[in-house]
Amino acid sequence: MHYSRPAARRILTALQARGGSATTAELQAATRSCAVHSDVASAREYFRRDLGVDPPRMIECHSLGMSADPETGRRRRLYRYRLTPRGQAVLRGEPVQAGLFGDLRRA
Numbered sequence: 001m002h003y004s005r006p007a008a009r010r011i012l013t014a015l016q017a018r019g020g021s022a023t024t025a026e027l028q029a030a031t032r033s034c035a036v037h038s039d040v041a042s043a044r045e046y047f048r049r050d051l052g053v054d055p056p057r058m059i060e061c062h063s064l065g066m067s068a069d070p071e072t073g074r075r076r077r078l079y080r081y082r083l084t085p086r087g088q089a090v091l092r093g094e095p096v097q098a099g100l101f102g103d104l105r106r107a
């Protein structure tokens with residue numbers, strides 16, 4: 001898997017600036033990324049590698065349906081990415097439980 005720490009930080013910063021939730025287009029505009037979904041994958045990996053937590057679902061992705069590009073008429077899927085409350089807590093440096101019966105870890 002490709003991992004980019006700078007891309008991960010840009011995505012996480014953009015999500016936090018938008019209250020923890022943003023669409024693909026909003027993240028593209030904020031980060032100037034052409035590969036938002038890949039950058040979100042890097043952000044998920046950032047939680048594991050750099051923050052020391054290996055959680056399920058720190059960032060969620062939900063399909064919002066389809067949209068037609070007004071210039072080209074091409075249909076595109078719309079997605080919303082959301083930092084979960086647990087993901088936000090980790091980024092703030094608060095202790096979180098590592099797993100169902102795990103110990104507490106500090107980011």
